[in-house]
Amino acid sequence: MQPSIFVYLSLLVQYVACEQSYLSVVDHNKDKNASKRPTIKVPLTPETQHIPLDASQAHLCPPSPRIPTNYSMFVGLSAFRDGIRCGKTIFAAYQRTTNPNQLYFGVVDQVYENDTTCIESYCSLAKVEWRDHECKYRNQIRIDQRDAAESRGPTYARHFQQKLLGDQEFCLQLDAHSIFTRNWDLEIVKEWKSVGNEMAILSTYLHNIDGHVDKNGSNIMARTAPHLCQTTRGGSGNVRNVAADLIYNSKKPQLSALWGAGLSFGKCHAEKRVPIDSHTKWMFDGEEFLRASHLWTHGYDVYSPSIYGLVVYHNYTRVPATFFQLKVDGTTKQLETQRANNRVKYMVGIPFKGEMDGEELDIYNWGTVRTFEQYLKFSGLSFKPDTQDQQSCSQLHWVPYSNPQPIEDLLPGWSMTPPPKTIALTTTVPLNATTPKLELKPAMRKERLHGVDFQSTKPLNSTTFGICLVFGIVVVIFMYFAPKSDDSSKEQ
Ligand SMILES: *[C@@H]1O[C@H](CO)[C@@H](O)[C@H](O)[C@H]1NC(C)=O
């Protein structure tokens, strides 16, 4: 007797059900009661994330990705007195990419006179690896070297980092102390493509290096994917991300409302269309919120990569030097900090005291594709007095553009509202009877799932999990003991 098709089918169903992806949410807000709050399991259904929640808009979807056959990539790094590790980062990137000739770097290297620079560190490694060259790929690396004493925090450096970009197709931003794995370029583009959104930005807090890169640079895949969904207020009163939560059974990039500076990957039009504000000196809290909200209102959507897209790791060992050790005039720094913090408070509409930097607000304002109010709703952030952030630790859904024109201009041939289908007009059914709105929706929903039937979205509680696990084991045992047909299962 052979196991019937029924057994195979139920095995498949159980496999899919038990492998539902979920977010493990720990309350990271450091109040006294935090440790008493349990870790919550939130089921995720990323197959449905591009179906807008608003039923009247459920037929709309983001533009499909456009990938040329031959594309180049730009990696932006901003290093603060971290030349040795910065050079290693670039070296590993060239060693482990499949297409070194199309890989470009732009580095803002903030150093003191006596520091090893990023390019010195890179070239000394490159000279050993590629002996026939003085410093291979040097002409693909653009350096903006700056006196560390003139540094004014991360956003200020990244403003200049964006200026190093050429006409590359894909843009990656990392911390200067990141570690690439073999074939990272192919894997990250594959992951980005799997989102199905030209406006996708992959971003999260990266896992620490330990145990994830083998001796010859191959990726030892992580079991979980970090996902940003919790915010708090920093000392300055501005929004900052709290530590990432973890997605289990993560197989697809997951729509997110927040952005992390340590990994940001997408099309370079994002870097060109969404400039980083140079009037936010000394800004630490607020940087990531500003980037998230600016990208989103310009029409971009952030996703945390699945485990397949985690191809770069982060060296969380203490940085060799920090901005806080800079010897700068205290009064000037205080004033610059106040002017920057108040700029953000002004933008989000909360009251502030003292001076504000109001320069070039038109250039660095929110985008016009979606409104800031829509972003607040999407992210759960709140700037009203005495209200708390709702957080975004659940399945989010794509929000159609309130003004699709800038995206339609960016992507010739694409329109958010597809032209009405003409097929209905050629039939003899009376026009009134067709009520097109209601009939089209289910069909479109199905299409949007790329032919994959998605699972019921009922929450995965521990009872159902237990039942399906036990059932799965029983099925496997049954299959194991069922008499096997003679040769078909043997490997040749
Ligand atoms: C902490 O818990 C106590 C009782 O368990 C409660 O009275 C108090 O309001 C809580 N504090 C916060 C900040 O949630």
Ligand SMILES: *[C@@H]1O[C@H](CO)[C@@H](O)[C@H](O)[C@H]1NC(C)=O
């Ligand atoms: C890809 O484009 C680059 C630059 O335009 C060119 O040098 C290279 O030969 C192209 N490669 C292929 C495989 O077409």
Ligand SMILES: *[C@@H]1O[C@H](CO)[C@@H](O)[C@H](O)[C@H]1NC(C)=O
């Ligand atoms: C650089 O090194 C020289 C000699 O070692 C030393 O005299 C000088 O103070 C150093 N400068 C800085 C900025 O550390």
Ligand SMILES: *[C@@H]1O[C@H](CO)[C@@H](O)[C@H](O)[C@H]1NC(C)=O
């Ligand atoms: C990496 O090293 C292992 C053994 O150390 C080897 O089996 C494997 O083929 C190597 N992979 C590559 C891509 O070189």
Ligand SMILES: *[C@@H]1O[C@H](CO)[C@@H](O)[C@H](O)[C@H]1NC(C)=O
């Ligand atoms: C991480 O950084 C530290 C210095 O901060 C360095 O000693 C160590 O070698 C780095 N680890 C890796 C794997 O590059």
Ligand SMILES: *[C@@H]1O[C@H](CO)[C@@H](O)[C@H](O)[C@H]1NC(C)=O
């Ligand atoms: C179609 O609707 C119009 C008005 O909406 C009405 O005048 C007409 O009689 C309807 N035709 C049919 C076949 O129901």
